[in-house]
Amino acid sequence: MTGKSHDRADEGDTTTGARLASPLDRLLGYRLRRASMMLMSDIVSVLRPFNLSVGEASLLIVVGANPGCRQSDVGRALEIKRANLTPLVGRMKARDLITDAPIDGRSLSLTLTCEGLALQSEILARIEASDSKARDQLNIDQQSLLAALREIAP
Amino acid sequence: MTGKSHDRADEGDTTTGARLASPLDRLLGYRLRRASMMLMSDIVSVLRPFNLSVGEASLLIVVGANPGCRQSDVGRALEIKRANLTPLVGRMKARDLITDAPIDGRSLSLTLTCEGLALQSEILARIEASDSKARDQLNIDQQSLLAALREIAP
DNA sequence: GAATTATGCTATAAGTCATAACAGTCCATC
């Protein structure tokens, strides 16, 4: 046999190969997607040591900013469907980061535990730091950029 | 039993519920992701009648702009891993939209068929139209916006 | 010519997201 274990030189290096023409490069949607994926992968790295997914972190952050909020409202705010929110909340409860209490017979109110609040502050600070770093490297007015993006997706 | 079949009033309306505070709204990464998802869902709608996924359409567009290009270069250009590109190309070959030919013993060259070229022009035009529509509704200089996004993700 | 690298392929696993259906609860209206 030739190589035995790792491929090791799989993708990852952008060194080799011809540069191809791509009509996609001129599209706002494509550039948004690439830029989004770039920042998002930074956030994934920030979150990995805490064993949190992006969805879980979003949940912690929104619940932390809205103690006692309804689970259904969190779902709407984050555009996460009820069916997918349930296991997300379940995992955070299992880690004692979130507690829930019934509001009425059907609605649940969510609140961070002490531990959850500490974690939320920690990751929010790191995420904001990572985000600022990306924003500061742009030579465009950050406020008008954010406003423009808000026009696309309110 | 009460309701029998459709939930019908599941998510989809943003009417009800309290508006929650979200620290995420100030993050560039989060706004980029939302804006990206918004435009991307338009593109998915454009592509649905043609029975094409976003990945498949990207493949057609890049191969159409680079007849005879190497499959490996396409993968790098679109940041699609080899292992995932294979079935993508396979489906396009099965629909007679793409043909391949060996360059050397390992590399493949990809080219659109007549039918593939016609389809590529069609969807590229529609995607560009949808993209322009989104861009024109922004009150920010489109060129500096694209340049800024390119700074984030070259 | 031997080791390394490149390319394509297969199989598989993980993660995200959407849909359907169900059960319990609230509410408005009659």
Next chain:
DNA sequence: GATGGACTGTTATGACTTATAGCATAATTC
């Protein structure tokens, strides 16, 4: 105060995307 409709949470499931590991072959480099 009963009843039908709407809201909420839950479960189960399937589709789709992406990542990883390994294999086979061919090119490259020394």
